[in-house]
Amino acid sequence: MNLKNLLVRLLAILIVFIVILALGEALIRVYLHFNTAYDIEMTKYAMNLKSDSDNKLIGHEHTPNKSMELMDVMVDINSDGLRDKEYPVTKNDKHRIIFLGDSLTFGWGVEEEETFATLIEEDMNSQSPTEIINFGTGNYNAEQEANLFIEKGLKYNPDKVVLLYFINDAEITPEKSGLWFLGYSQFISFYWSRINSLLNNFMPSKSFQEYYESLYNDDQQGWINTRKAIIELRDICQSKGIKFQVVLLPELHDVNNEIFANVYNKLALFLEENNIDYLNLAKLFENHPNQIELWVSYDDAHPNNIAHRKIAESTVEFINNDGGKQ
Secondary structure (H helix, E strand, O other), X not given: OOHHHHHHHHHHHHHHHHHHHHHHHHHHHHHHHHOOOHHHHHHHHHHHHEEEOOOOOOOEEEOOOOEEEEXXXXXXXXXXXXXXXXXXXXXXXXXXXXXXXOHHHHOOOOOHHHOHHHHHHHHHHOOOOEEEEEOOOOOOOHHHHHHHHHHHHHHHOOOEEEEEEOHHHHOOOOOOOOOHHHHHOHHHHHHHHHHHHHHHHHXXXXXXXXXXXXXXXXXXXXXXXXXXXHHHHHHHHHHOOOEEEEEEOOOOOOOOOOOOHHHHHHHHHHHHHOOOEXXXXXXXXXXXXXXXXXXXXXXXXXXXXXXXXXXXXXXHHHHHOOOOOO
């Protein structure tokens, strides 16, 4: 085979590949127009509502003044990069609280008015003027949450900071993938996710329990960073006369806290040893007959509006009365 024929064949293969990719992209976009897929929605969130942060300890943050529909609900980001209404930086006479957290605090999959942050604010407002500023950001860990507060939250001069902690918050702050641009293709994103799931079914992998417990080994860098970040938050708040509390949010794959009990116990012990006020909601939904009824969707265990309301009802007294260990 001469060089010319080889180049013609390679060109033909390339053209076929491009046609298949274009056709696949068109078909998957039609399918996703009528169906919602959690992994695709998360990719759209990352590609459209997030931007790189100059601070490596933050990694990414919301792009100000952006909006889009995700998981069939509208997500509006304000001028300071928060999923919340606009707040003046200068504090008024209202009791001001900042919520720090990840996608659970952000309110993934629920309307803004249905998030526990909004519901707690409404409840507290009925007793005295209160504003809760929601710094929740998807895919954050404790290190990112602490550094976002230092960079953006201190200027709001809050009376209190509440860290809404989820047990994957001890993960390492990820570095941006060199193939991030592939996220623009819904065809690649959709099938890459499913290929990974298929491979996990045939290849040995850690169970949920093994994975979370391994995060909390004392020599794990993520857990080291998490402890440092929480203590830093405590010390900054103390130095500025800001009250600091932690709420341990439930894992909705394990409503009875049987699988992850060791993790929650270790977190509680760490908070007690460091004199940090906390509320443990690990068993909030104990004995719930069907945990999927609390999920955003059958493939997405983020809390839905029912779970958000229960979290709000179970948390408001702790926050309003400056808490107590449970």
